[in-house]
Amino acid sequence: MERLDVVVIGGGLVGAATAFRLAQAGASVAVVEAGYPNIGASGANAGSLHFQLERRFLENGEALADQAAQVLSLNRLAIEEWRRLDAEMGPDLHIHMRGGLMVAETADQVRTLERKVAREVEGGLDTRLIDGAEARIIAPGLSEAVTAAAYLASEGHADPKALTPAFMTRAQTAGVQLLQGARLTAVGSDAQGYRLTVRRGEADIELATRKVLIAAGAWTGRIGELFNLHLPIYPVALLMNVTERAPPMLEQLIQHVGQRLSMKQAHAGNMLIGGGWPSRMRLDATGRFDLDRSAELLTPSLAGNLGVASRIFPPVAELNLIRSWTGITAITADQTPLVGEVPQAPGVYVAAGGSAFTLGPVFARLLARLILDEREDRLSIFSPARFGHLNSFMGGRLA
Amino acid sequence: MSSSLSGASPDYDLAVIGAGPAGQAACLSLNGALRIAVIDEQARPGGQILRQPPRAFSVADWMTGRAYRGLKARLAAFEALSNVDFMGGRSVLGLREAGGAWTLTLSGPSGVEEVSARRVLIAGGCYDLAVPIPGWTLPGVMSAGGTQAFIKSQQLVPGKRLAFAGSHPLQLLVAEQALEAGGEVAVVAFIQPFSTLVWRAITRPWAALTHGAVLLSALGSAWRLFRAGVPLRFGRPALSVEGQGRVSALRLGQTERFECDAAALCFGFMPQADLPRAAGLQVTPARPGGWKTNHDEWMRASRRGAYVAGETTGVKGAEAASAEGALAGLAVALDEGLIDQDEARRRARPWRKAREAAMWFSALLEAVADPGPFSARLPDADTIICRCEDVVLADLQAALARCDEVGSVKLATRCGMGACQGRNCEHSLLSLAGEPHSERSAFTARFPARPVRIGDLAAR
Numbered sequence: 013m014e015r016l017d018v019v020v021i022g023g024g025l026v027g028a029a030t031a032f033r034l035a036q037a038g039a040s041v042a043v044v045e046a047g048y049p050n051i052g053a054s055g056a057n058a059g060s061l062h063f064q065l066e067r068r069f070l071e072n073g074e075a076l077a078d079q080a081a082q083v084l085s086l087n088r089l090a091i092e093e094w095r096r097l098d099a100e101m102g103p104d105l106h107i108h109m110r111g112g113l114m115v116a117e118t119a120d121q122v123r124t125l126e127r128k129v130a131r132e133v134e135g136g137l138d139t140r141l142i143d144g145a146e147a148r149i150i151a152p153g154l155s156e157a158v159t160a161a162a163y164l165a166s167e168g169h170a171d172p173k174a175l176t177p178a179f180m181t182r183a184q185t186a187g188v189q190l191l192q193g194a195r196l197t198a199v200g201s202d203a204q205g206y207r208l209t210v211r212r213g214e215a216d217i218e219l220a221t222r223k224v225l226i227a228a229g230a231w232t233g234r235i236g237e238l239f240n241l242h243l244p245i246y247p248v249a250l251l252m253n254v255t256e257r258a259p260p261m262l263e264q265l266i267q268h269v270g271q272r273l274s275m276k277q278a279h280a281g282n283m284l285i286g287g288g289w290p291s292r293m294r295l296d297a298t299g300r301f302d303l304d305r306s307a308e309l310l311t312p313s314l315a316g317n318l319g320v321a322s323r324i325f326p327p328v329a330e331l332n333l334i335r336s337w338t339g340i341t342a343i344t345a346d347q348t349p350l351v352g353e354v355p356q357a358p359g360v361y362v363a364a365g366g367s368a369f370t371l372g373p374v375f376a377r378l379l380a381r382l383i384l385d386e387r388e389d390r391l392s393i394f395s396p397a398r399f400g401h402l403n404s405f406m407g408g409r410l411a
Numbered sequence: 412m413s414s415s416l417s418g419a420s421p422d423y424d425l426a427v428i429g430a431g432p433a434g435q436a437a438c439l440s441l442n443g444a445l446r447i448a449v450i451d452e453q454a455r456p457g458g459q460i461l462r463q464p465p466r467a468f469s470v471a472d473w474m475t476g477r478a479y480r481g482l483k484a485r486l487a488a489f490e491a492l493s494n495v496d497f498m499g500g501r502s503v504l505g506l507r508e509a510g511g512a513w514t515l516t517l518s519g520p521s522g523v524e525e526v527s528a529r530r531v532l533i534a535g536g537c538y539d540l541a542v543p544i545p546g547w548t549l550p551g552v553m554s555a556g557g558t559q560a561f562i563k564s565q566q567l568v569p570g571k572r573l574a575f576a577g578s579h580p581l582q583l584l585v586a587e588q589a590l591e592a593g594g595e596v597a598v599v600a601f602i603q604p605f606s607t608l609v610w611r612a613i614t615r616p617w618a619a620l621t622h623g624a625v626l627l628s629a630l631g632s633a634w635r636l637f638r639a640g641v642p643l644r645f646g647r648p649a650l651s652v653e654g655q656g657r658v659s660a661l662r663l664g665q666t667e668r669f670e671c672d673a674a675a676l677c678f679g680f681m682p683q684a685d686l687p688r689a690a691g692l693q694v695t696p697a698r699p700g701g702w703k704t705n706h707d708e709w710m711r712a713s714r715r716g717a718y719v720a721g722e723t724t725g726v727k728g729a730e731a732a733s734a735e736g737a738l739a740g741l742a743v744a745l746d747e748g749l750i751d752q753d754e755a756r757r758r759a760r761p762w763r764k765a766r767e768a769a770m771w772f773s774a775l776l777e778a779v780a781d782p783g784p785f786s787a788r789l790p791d792a793d794t795i796i797c798r799c800e801d802v803v804l805a806d807l808q809a810a811l812a813r814c815d816e817v818g819s820v821k822l823a824t825r826c827g828m829g830a831c832q833g834r835n836c837e838h839s840l841l842s843l844a845g846e847p848h849s850e851r852s853a854f855t856a857r858f859p860a861r862p863v864r865i866g867d868l869a870a871r
Contacts, residue, residue: 048819055822173822192814256830256862280800280825285865308507309858311516311525312870319870329866334830336858 016040016221018383019208021196021235022228023047024054025172026363028179029376030225030383035186037384042189042219043180044196044210050176052229056339057369058252058284059172060265060274061094061107063087064114064139064164065128066367067269068288069347077131080347082393084135086371089390091166093374101182105174106279112167112265113147115158115324121270122160128269129162139164151264153327167265169276169284172369179376191217199238201410205359223359223383230303230342232350232364239357240410242402244345245364249291249307249338251317255331257281262325271320275328283328285321289313291338307338342366345399351375352382352395356407362396421512423448423496425743426528428503428515428686431458432482432729433534433721435489436736437743440758444749447495448526450517454499457486458729459536482729498526504859506531506690513716518859522867530716530746532739533692533704534732535683537722540700541798541835542577542678542782544790546652548798555677559585568594570673574661576600576650577677578782580608583632585675586641596641597669598661602782604646611778642669648788678782680726681838688856692717695850697725699782700838702850709742709755710735718742727773734766785842797836799829807843817844817853827854830862 018034020027023045031041045051064087069080098107116122125141132139140163147161148154154161184190191210194217198209205222226243228235236243262277273287291307314336322329344350344365351363361383363375381388424445427434435456438447449456489495501519508514513531517524539554546552553561553569555577561569568589574597575582586599601608637643647663652674654660662668681701687694693713694702703725706712712719720739721732738759745755782788792805802824810820817840820826826840827833833840833854841848 048814048816050822051816051818173825177823253865255865306855309505311505311507311514314858315868315870318865318868322866322869329864329869331865332830332862333859333865333868334862335828335832337855 013218013220015204016042016219018223018225019044019206019219019221020225020227022226022231023049023176023180023190023192024052024227024229024368025050025176025179025372026054026368026375026379027225027227028176028183029373030227030363030379031188032179032183032186033376033380034383035183035188037380039384040187041183042191042221043183044194044208044219045190045192046195046231048192049180049190050173053339053341054176054229054369054372055172056252056337057172057341058274058276058286059169059278059369060276061090061109061168061170061370062112062265062267062274062367063091063137063167063370064112064162064267065132067114067267067272070124070128070269081131081135083348083367084132084137085390086374086394088136089378090371090374093377094170097373101178104171105178106171107168108170108279109166109168110263111150111163111165112267113151113154113161113163114267114269115147115154115161116269117157117159118270125160125162125269132162137164151262151266153261153325154266155324155326157323162269169265169278171279175369196235196238199410206410223361225361225363225379225383227363229364229368230340232342232362234303236362239354239360240408241354241357241360241406242399243350243354243362243364243396244399244402245342245350246345247293247301247303247340247342249293249340250286251289251291251309251313251336251338252284252286253314253317253333253336255283255285255328256334258283258331261327266325268320268324272317273320273324275321275325283331285317285328287317287320289317293340303340307340309336309338341368349375349394350396350399351379351391352397354396354403354407355400356403421527421529423526423528424747425530425532426450426513426515426526427532427534428506429458429534429536429721430456430489430497430499431534431536431721431732432485433723433732433736433739434458434532435485436733437532437534437718437720437740438489438492438495439485440737440740441744441749443492443494444744445494445747447492448498448528449495450498450501450503450515450526452500452502456489456497456499482733485733502861502863503535503686504861504863506533506686508690508714508716511716516858518861518863518867523863530718530743532718532720532736532743533686533712533723534719534721534736534739535686535723537680537682537726538834539677540679540681540782540838542676542785543794543796543804543836543839544650544652544676545794546654546658547676548795549652549654549658550656551654551658551672552652552674552676555579555582555585555675556680558673558675559588562588562592568592568673570671571595572597572671572673574598574600574669574671574674575677576602576647576661576663576674578602579677579679579780580629580776581780582675582677583629583636585677586636587632590636590639590641596636596639597671598642598644598663599636600644600647600650600661600663602646602648602650602788608645608779611775651790679777679780680722682722682724682726684723685832685834685856685860687712687719687723688850689858689860690714690717692719693850696841696848698777699780700842709745710739711742725773726777727770728776731766731769731773734762734769737762738766785839786845796839797824797826797829797833799831800825800827802826802836807840811844815844817841817848818855820844821854832857
């Protein structure tokens, strides 16, 4: 059996894009995908390109906000990456970077915005605090309830339905082998790396590889168990809503600093409304979260999400909702992404946990360098080494 | 489940979705025993068959006046029930179960509201099967059911000169009604050969005997159309509609072209299945398309407290729907402990017989009207399949060549992502992807079952 350089577990954005970058550099790569490419959060998310600090980073105290601010360096790289992608991959990705506004209504929220903008400016992002009137000049549909906003000209959105397939098609052209409908079922290790057993239909496929990248989104923790590792990734089920197509009414990405809201008008004219409202994950027969079934819509989340959307951007209230859907994504124990090699399992890399649509393409570029043993310090703050203590008694040579 | 554990007690004992023959029969067989909410999209009860004249197929149209009178008498009895709150003019957007209660999210004249009940009966009827042919999205092209509703409710013909085409014998009746209402009928064309229609009928002699009057009325319509000089055509699978900005002709293959200013297509009907699917009830593929909800002999669906009746379990007309509704009502009474097994069985007997008889006819009609799988008669590659998102056949074939998962094709092409959420194109895509298929591999049914104004759902 010929030994591959890298097997990527997961055919989502991070997996497809990293496989492509690795193959571009000449590595032999296979992608193992349990469903089909883009079936998970990579295709089900609402396509925000958000580079400001997210509201979730700001609501759990200053210590966590400090830690989260580390992500700013990566956000700066991501802005460049998306601009490059627009040139590299063409118009089908519908990359639309016409600005983003994170709005505030109350005095408290305005103070949070002020602190946030200061943090971002310090981190090298050119966010600007503007008043409600200026926000309404930029985005005329915003309501009078908006008293201030943080404006970042490079924010926007892209098409999640197009991005992963574009990377996967290029990866396959560059020689990447895609195994879809294929589930990793067993892992062993040897002197040269890892031996993976993958079940596709009725057949078991054996793969030998030097390195492995786990890029399985919400399934990352479960895949980690096959490597005898704890990967502190927690699945979260979110709600998203889409309206009928509408005439152009919103150029920017709208977020809210004190409420769960993200809103944009996609290229086809549909308004996408989300922002992190919870859905309820179903349980499997053993009582654990069932990651293979879609989460259940929670009516209060729906009313809450559409309520804040209608209050901040009233024209949306007149549109028809055609679909509310749930999608399962993942976050880490400390909110910052988990990207890099697992110290207790040499040759096993992981990339998961938060904002992986916005950051996925840049993760892929840097990870490929890391996996190919090039010097790459920009990912070190996201290294799984920070959770090394969880794996003090884990890993080991796997028979 | 005790209501003290699940918070506030539900508003009703039973919620019935659909006030057609099935929903009415269920309420009537409960003898005024429970608090019942009946929800319907129309302002008054009756269903498609009695309220507005049928948008969808209904057996009564084929029936003698006597049977029609029976349905009307049941409607009058239903309207007199004092234990029923009729909530008309409301669409059910969502249906969910928690802690032993079902919650229905409704959209109506006063915005969005919720109603809860310990049990729910889904009897939501059916809708026209859309079969894509070249030109089917041109203005002026309607379903035969829609054309019939228009004629009956407005006493107007939609256009001066209509062309009918499809596979379902209902189009003979509608064409005759169009003539009677003063319209001109350019042609009635069937995709099947005449011999196939007749052969399918005579290979089911029992149905032909018991429903002789029905078959005669279809034949009668055909005869009267023929006498009036209307061209009848059979065995013309290559249908297309022509026109610039509006329908101007129906073309049958290369040879024949019939000028018209409206076209009615009639290929049959599919169960309304959004709510059962979104509620996680087990369904199986229906013919000629769509999904019918699984049930046991008492019309219980796969989740506790959920019952189904009428076209929801497979399209088969008003008589079978009434019988199933009555059975579902008895099942609710049985499950509530209002009646015992013996009484339920005894009272169910005549309804089971009626259902069985009606099923013979529906099996016959299904066989006669079957347009066959979409994949067996593909239109031109540039024919629109998903009309909401303008996805053409070639787009779907290209996506299927890359990955034959329906979900993947949807993501790649936007097929099924528009305002109708796949209600009209899912069956075509499934047929292209190849049979057999399961609900699990099809589109995921989601809230809302009908588009609804954002402002109506928003928390204030």
